[in-house]
Amino acid sequence: MNNFLKHFLIISSFYLLLLFLGKDSWAWVLKPFLLPFLILTVNKAANFPTKKWLLWALLFSWIGDVVLMFADKGELYFIFGLVSFLIAHILFIILFFKQDPGRKSLNKVLFGLGVIMVSAYLYGMLTILFPTLGDLKIPVSVYAFTISLMLVMAIRGALLWQKPMNLLVLNGAIAFVTSDSILAMNKFYSPLPNASFLIMVTYIVAQYLIVLGILKLNEKE
DSSP, X not given: OOHHHHHHHHHHHHHHHHHHTTOHHXXXXXXXXXXXHHHHHHHHSOOOTXXXXXXXXXXXXXXXXXXXXXXXXXXXXXXXXXXXXXXXXXXXXXXXXXXXXXXXXXXHHHHHHHHHHHHHHHHHHHHHHGGGOGGGHHHHHHHHHHHHHHHHHHHHHHTTSOTTHHHHHHHHXXXXXXXXXXXXXXXXXXXXXXXXXXXXXXXXXXXXXXXXXXXXXXXXX
16 A cells, blocks of 8 residues: 555544544644645556546645635635535546546446436435525535536446446545535535534545545556
């Protein structure tokens, strides 16, 4: 395992422990230092065709992380954080689309079922949140559609990419959607117990699994 990846797991574990113990102010200081270790992990890896897309997606995720640290200072910080993660998810979509498929044929039945399930999630989330979104209806809807498309592309990849790395990326995408769903429900619908911990544990798992899966898919024989 890459040393940077080990450092990511160590600092992430310590960060999550602080959140779990309610030491939010200490965890706040550590948050900007999480994703740089994943960025360094990818940067150190041998070159592969989708490397730059993964690096840019992680960079914009990191920008979103930092900006959202100040979301309690004003709505503008939340919007800027949303835009950063929107760009990150667009980059993940491009990354998943450009990743070497491995297999040539797509199981259209399974893919169709996946699209239906994601569409149902999107409809359900927006139905629940729409009455409480106020002026954020359009940006949140665009974001929800984009992250749903990211998950659809991960499902497509899971049906084309080599096993078991395909499942790492898919589970990472599912964890990402879960993290954003908890954040949205907590912010716009009703406060959830241990929301900060749940948001960040699913987010950290998401980024880790996506990076690990993409790197392993592109390992040289």
